[in-house]
Amino acid sequence: MIRLLIVDDSALMRRLLGEVFRAEGDFEVAVARDGDEAMAMLAECRPDVMTLDVQMPRMDGLACLDRIMLERPLPVVMVSSVTEAGARETLKALELGAVDFVPKPGGAVSLAIDELGPLLVEKVRAAAAARLRPSHRLRERVRLRAGLSASPTPSPAPRATRRDPAPRAxxxxxxxxxxxxxxxxxxxxxxxxxxxxxxxxxxxxxxxxxxxxxxxxxxxxxxxxxxxxxxxxxxxxxxxxxxxxxxxxxxxxxxxxxxxxxxxxxxxxxxxxxxxxxxxxxxxxxxxxxxxxxxxxxxxxxxxxxxxxxxxxxxxxxxxxxxxxxxxxxxxxxxxxxxxxxxxxxxxxxxxxxxxxxxxxx
Missing domain, CATH: 3.40.50.180 (Methylesterase CheB, C-terminal domain)
Known part of the structure; x- marks a missing residue:
C-alpha cells in the first residue's frame, strides 16, 4: 500500500481527492486541513507521498514544504492554480524540493476532478517512487539538527558571467x-x-x-x-x-x-x-x-x-x-x-x- 497524505484547506477537495485515490485500491489515505495539521500528522501516518495545496490559511503550502524538506524529506506533489502567480509559487516549490505539480481544477470542481484524477494518480504514483536528491538542502538540514537556525534558501545566483556573444547567422x-x-x-x-x-x-x-x-x-x-x-x-x-x-x-x-x-x-x-x-x-x-x-x-x-x-x-x-x-x-x-x-x-x-x-x- 502507498501511504498518502492529502493536504488541502477545502473540505470538498479533500473528499474528492480522497475518493479518487481510495478507488485505486492500493492507497492508504489520510487528510489534513492545513500545513500545521500536516506537520503534526507526519510522525503518526508516516506518508510515502503527499499532495500539498499551495494556498492555505495559517501555514501555507510553501512554508509547509520548506519545513518538510528540512525535517522529514518525502516526495511532494503540489496542487497549484494555473496562473502566472501560481506558476511562480510552483517554481519556488520545485526549488524547495517538490517532485511535481498538478493544476488545481477551476469552476465546478466535482466535474473537473474526473478529468484531473487520472493525471493526479499517475503523478502521485511516480512521485512515491521518485528519487529525492540526498544532497538537496543538506547544509540546512545539518544546521537544523544541530540546533542552529536553518538559513533561508537563497535565490539562485548567476553561475557564469553573461556577455553578448558575437552575432552569427x-x-x-x-x-x-x-x-x-x-x-x-x-x-x-x-x-x-x-x-x-x-x-x-x-x-x-x-x-x-x-x-x-x-x-x-x-x-x-x-x-x-x-x-x-x-x-x-x-x-x-x-x-x-x-x-x-x-x-x-x-x-x-x-x-x-x-x-x-x-x-x-x-x-x-x-x-x-x-x-x-x-x-x-x-x-x-x-x-x-x-x-x-x-x-x-x-x-x-x-x-x-x-x-x-x-x-x-x-x-x-x-x-x-x-x-x-x-x-x-x-x-x-x-x-x-x-x-x-x-x-x-x-x-x-x-x-x-x-x-x-x-x-x-x-
Missing part, C-alpha cells in the same frame, strides 16, 4: 542541442544550463512538459541563472548560438527552416502526442531540416517515454545523445527508455552533462 549554426525533460525537470535545467559558458557555440531548444502559464516564468527564472540568454518561444525566432529556447506550454516546440536560416516555433499541440511540449515532435522536426550529425539530444528526468524513440533514431543516424543517469534522475522514465532502446551514447549524472556538452562543443 542562423544558417551558420554548427549543431543544435535538443533537451527533453518532465517530472523533476526545472531543477535539472538549473543544473544543466547554469554552468554553460556565455560563449557556448550551439543553440539549445528545450521541451519541458508544462502548462502554458508556467513556461514564461520558467524561462525568465532560467535567464537570471544563466550566462546564456533564455527565452520562451511564443513566435518564430531565429536559432542562434548563445540562446536557449524554452517551448511554450500546451503547445509544441519545433525547429523549422526559412530563407534566413533556422527558426524555433511554437506549433499547436498534436493529439497523437500525450505530453506537451512534445520531445518526440521537437526531435522529429529537427531531423527533417538537419542531418543527425548536426544534432545533440539530451534526455533528462521525467516519467513516461517521450523523446526516447526519436532520440534513438537521432543516435542511429550519427547524432550524439546523452541520457541522465538513474542515480540523479528524479524519475528515470524518459532517459531510462532511451538507454533501453540503445540510443544513449553517454549515460551521465546530472552534474556531468554540462561539462560533457562543453567538451563536445570545444
Amino acid at each position: 542562423a544558417g551558420l549554426v554548427d549543431r543544435v542541442v535538443l533537451v527533453g525533460c518532465s517530472t523533476g525537470g526545472p531543477p535539472a535545467l538549473d543544473a544543466l544550463l547554469g554552468p554553460l559558458p556565455a560563449d557556448f557555440p550551439w543553440p539549445i531548444l528545450v521541451a519541458q512538459h508544462m502548462p502554458a502559464a508556467f513556461t514564461g516564468p520558467l524561462a525568465r527564472r532560467l535567464d537570471k541563472l544563466c550566462a546564456l540568454t533564455v527565452v520562451e518561444v511564443t513566435r518564430p525566432v531565429p536559432v542562434v548560438p548563445g540562446q536557449v529556447h524554452i517551448g511554450r506550454g500546451n503547445a509544441d516546440l519545433i525547429l523549422s527552416l526559412r530563407p534566413g536560416g533556422l527558426v524555433a516555433m511554437a506549433a499547436p499541440a498534436l493529439p497523437e502526442h500525450r505530453w506537451h511540449p512534445s520531445v518526440d515532435r521537437l526531435v522529429t522536426s529537427a531531423l527533417q531540416h538537419l542531418s543527425a550529425e548536426r544534432l545533440v539530444g539530451v534526455l533528462m528526468t521525467g516519467m513516461g517515454s517521450d523523446g526516447a524513440a526519436a532520440m534513438a533514431r537521432l543516435r542511429a543516424g550519427g547524432g550524439r545523445t546523452i541520457a541522465e543517469a538513474e542515480e540523479t534522475a528524479v524519475v528515470w522514465g524518459m532517459p531510462g527508455e532511451l538507454v533501453r532502446l540503445g540510443g544513449a551514447e553517454a549515460v551521465l549524472p546530472l552534474d556531468a552533462i554540462a561539462g560533457t556538452l562543453t567538451g563536445w562543443a570545444g
Whole structure:
C-alpha cells in the first residue's frame, strides 16, 4: 500500500481527492486541513507521498514544504492554480524540493476532478517512487539538527558571467542541442544550463512538459541563472548560438527552416502526442531540416517515454545523445527508455552533462 497524505484547506477537495485515490485500491489515505495539521500528522501516518495545496490559511503550502524538506524529506506533489502567480509559487516549490505539480481544477470542481484524477494518480504514483536528491538542502538540514537556525534558501545566483556573444547567422549554426525533460525537470535545467559558458557555440531548444502559464516564468527564472540568454518561444525566432529556447506550454516546440536560416516555433499541440511540449515532435522536426550529425539530444528526468524513440533514431543516424543517469534522475522514465532502446551514447549524472556538452562543443 502507498501511504498518502492529502493536504488541502477545502473540505470538498479533500473528499474528492480522497475518493479518487481510495478507488485505486492500493492507497492508504489520510487528510489534513492545513500545513500545521500536516506537520503534526507526519510522525503518526508516516506518508510515502503527499499532495500539498499551495494556498492555505495559517501555514501555507510553501512554508509547509520548506519545513518538510528540512525535517522529514518525502516526495511532494503540489496542487497549484494555473496562473502566472501560481506558476511562480510552483517554481519556488520545485526549488524547495517538490517532485511535481498538478493544476488545481477551476469552476465546478466535482466535474473537473474526473478529468484531473487520472493525471493526479499517475503523478502521485511516480512521485512515491521518485528519487529525492540526498544532497538537496543538506547544509540546512545539518544546521537544523544541530540546533542552529536553518538559513533561508537563497535565490539562485548567476553561475557564469553573461556577455553578448558575437552575432552569427542562423544558417551558420554548427549543431543544435535538443533537451527533453518532465517530472523533476526545472531543477535539472538549473543544473544543466547554469554552468554553460556565455560563449557556448550551439543553440539549445528545450521541451519541458508544462502548462502554458508556467513556461514564461520558467524561462525568465532560467535567464537570471544563466550566462546564456533564455527565452520562451511564443513566435518564430531565429536559432542562434548563445540562446536557449524554452517551448511554450500546451503547445509544441519545433525547429523549422526559412530563407534566413533556422527558426524555433511554437506549433499547436498534436493529439497523437500525450505530453506537451512534445520531445518526440521537437526531435522529429529537427531531423527533417538537419542531418543527425548536426544534432545533440539530451534526455533528462521525467516519467513516461517521450523523446526516447526519436532520440534513438537521432543516435542511429550519427547524432550524439546523452541520457541522465538513474542515480540523479528524479524519475528515470524518459532517459531510462532511451538507454533501453540503445540510443544513449553517454549515460551521465546530472552534474556531468554540462561539462560533457562543453567538451563536445570545444
